[in-house]
Amino acid sequence: MKYFRSASSGAVHAYEDDIAVESDDNGVYRFTTAEGLAVDAPSDLVPCDAPATSGQSVESRKRALSAVVQRHLDEVAKGLGYDDMNSAVTYADEPAVRRFQDEGQALRAWRSLVWAACYDLLDRWSKGQLDEPNADELIASLPAFTAPA
Structure with missing residues (x-):
C-alpha cells in the first residue's frame, strides 16, 4: 500500500501497490x-507512513511496513x-553503458539485502x-546503499 496524508484535513488515503505514483517538479502527484x-491528486497530499495499526492484523501491519520499505x-x-527500483535493476544486465550497468547491479544486490533484512526483522517481530x-526504525535497521565508484 501507498499512503498519503491530506495536509488540510489530516485524512490518510491508501492506494494499492498497482497504482503508479508520479510527482512533478512542483510536488503534485x-x-x-x-x-x-490517470488522475492528479489534490495539491495538499503528501506521502506518509502507514496510519496507526491498532485493530489491524499482523499480516496487514507487515504489508504496511513492507510498503514503507518499497517506497x-x-x-x-x-x-x-531512475523511475523506480524496478526500472533501475533492468540495467544490471545491460553492458552498453558501464555506469548504468554498475548502478543496476549495485541496486539489485542492495535490494536483495534490504528485503532479506526486512523479512528477518518482520519474522522476529511476528514471533514476539x-x-x-x-517506519523510521525499520528503515534505519536496513542495510545502507553504497553507490558504485
Whole structure:
C-alpha cells in the first residue's frame, strides 16, 4: 500500500501497490491505474507512513511496513535518476553503458539485502522476539546503499 496524508484535513488515503505514483517538479502527484487511467491528486497530499495499526492484523501491519520499505527502495533509485527500483535493476544486465550497468547491479544486490533484512526483522517481530518497529526504525535497521565508484 501507498499512503498519503491530506495536509488540510489530516485524512490518510491508501492506494494499492498497482497504482503508479508520479510527482512533478512542483510536488503534485499523479496516480495511474494499471489500465492507464490517470488522475492528479489534490495539491495538499503528501506521502506518509502507514496510519496507526491498532485493530489491524499482523499480516496487514507487515504489508504496511513492507510498503514503507518499497517506497524507500524506490526513493534511493530515483535519487540516482531512475523511475523506480524496478526500472533501475533492468540495467544490471545491460553492458552498453558501464555506469548504468554498475548502478543496476549495485541496486539489485542492495535490494536483495534490504528485503532479506526486512523479512528477518518482520519474522522476529511476528514471533514476539522484538517490538513492532515504526517506519523510521525499520528503515534505519536496513542495510545502507553504497553507490558504485
